[in-house]
Amino acid sequence: MSADAGYEADDLSPDDLEALAKGSACPTPRAVPAKTERLTTVVTLVRADGIKPERINWVWVGWLARGKVHVMAGAPGTGKTTATIALAATMTIGGRWPDGTRAPVGDVLIWSGEDDPKDTLVPRLIAAGADLRRVHFVTSHTDERGPRAFDPASDIDALSDHLASMDLAPVLLVVDPIVSAVAGDSHRNAEVRRSLQPLVDLAQLRGVAVLGISHFSKGTQGRDPTERVTGSLAFGALARVVLATAKLSDEEGGGRILVRAKSNLGSDSGGFGYDLEEVELGAHPGIVTTRVLWGDALEGSARDLLSRADTQGGQNEDGESPADVETFLRDCLKAGPVSAKQMQSDTNGAGHSWDRVKRTAHKMGVERKKEGFKGGWVWSLRRVQSTHEECEESTQNSVHPSHSSLPSDDLDSRATVVQVEV
Secondary structure (H helix, E strand, O other): OOOOOOOOHHHOOHHHHHHHHOOOOOOOOOOOOOOOOOOOOOOOOOOHHHOOOOOOOEEEOOOEEOOOEEEEEEOOOOOHHHHHHHHHHHHHHOOEOOOOOEOOOOOEEEEEOOOOHHHHHHHHHHHOOOOHHHEEEOOEEEEOOEEEEOOOOOOHHHHHHHHHHOOOOOOEEEEEOHHHHOOOOOOOHHHHHHHHHHHHHHHHHHOOEEEEEEEEOOOOOOOOHHHHEOOOOHHHHHOOEEEEEEEEOHHHOOOEEEEEEEEOOOOOEEEEEEEEEEEEOOOOOOOEEEEEEEEEEEEEEHHHHHOOEOOOOOOOOOOOOHHHHHHHHHHHHOOOOEEHHHHHHHHHHHOOOHHHHHHHHHHHOOEEEEOOOOOOEEEEOOHHHHHHHHHHHHHHHOOOHHHHOOOHHHOOOOOOOOOOOO
16 A cells, blocks of 8 residues: 555545455545543552551540541530630640540640630630640731731641641641631532631641531521531531530529530540639739639530520521521522522521521512523522622621731730649
8 A cells, every 4th residue: 555545544444445455446535533632640549458557646535636627616605715725725734634634735726717816815825724835826828929817718728838847736726717718608518628628638637636616507406416517517527526515504504515516536425514714814914814614524415415505595486596597598699699409408508497498588588580491490689688788798797817817926925824723
């Protein structure tokens, strides 16, 4: 076959080849598609016998573990932050946990978008007996554009890199509130999982126990505690351990409780009673703050223990707060129309009743339209209402990362540490 025939044997069909063998006219060569580059992908498989088993690196056995993400949630006023500060303080001095076991000594990192370190967090740390030299506040992030307030939704990878450069890695990282690490809609599972993955990676790579603080959704009494965490169910699903706080009714003797609502690492029951005590700092006259007084160990499931807590007032017969459902609807719809299918998914993820959401949407005047003959139903806020409510929402609920800024010279490194017997 001549080189200038314009085709190759591979381009010919069996009939073409037979025609050539009989001396027939040369067939017209078929077009050969241009070769395109393919990206090479590699999937790595590891056989189980090549993986060395490791034990869980507990900081507090059954409650806090290195390399894992934890969530502490509860209703407002139950002392979530104060309890978290108490745990952090215990770690900085190697004190005793509520169950009497000894804590390892380690450093603690705290990022707070809600409480000022100067007048709230540091006084509570001092009252709890913390070694302030072992507590570090995450305040700012500097890039090519200059310094700015630290944003958990975008700067976790940079924080992880910084931890790798530290001579002594911290044991605990507190993120308050953990919802600030979500850049998108905190009611959507996919967005929450994607946003929290950097925190999961940081915990695993740096061997840090991450403890995020969150709230309970109003009107969720009686439900599984992990379903009560505000926002998507992904918050409770991603966390390996979920802790919950609650305030007991007067009939139950008052006080507060800390319970273990979920654990993928061990037992998921039991808890401890505690109360909050108001104290004046002896080394800082005039500064009054609160600290935790731990009580007795509790037995039982988190659901049963939390059922003893006070219920919130102003709820409907099905246990849901109308104001909470309205806020949920505004959050979901303020960015624009949402399909009814997505709304129902978000409703389930937030732990609300679908019937209650539909009734509240009708009272609010939410528009529900069908998109064409074959299209689905779409929900949207009326334009005037949406504009007003978005302004109101941004005023009432915006988190100001700048509140967490704390110049290093504002804290006296020589501050007296109150050594409280734990």
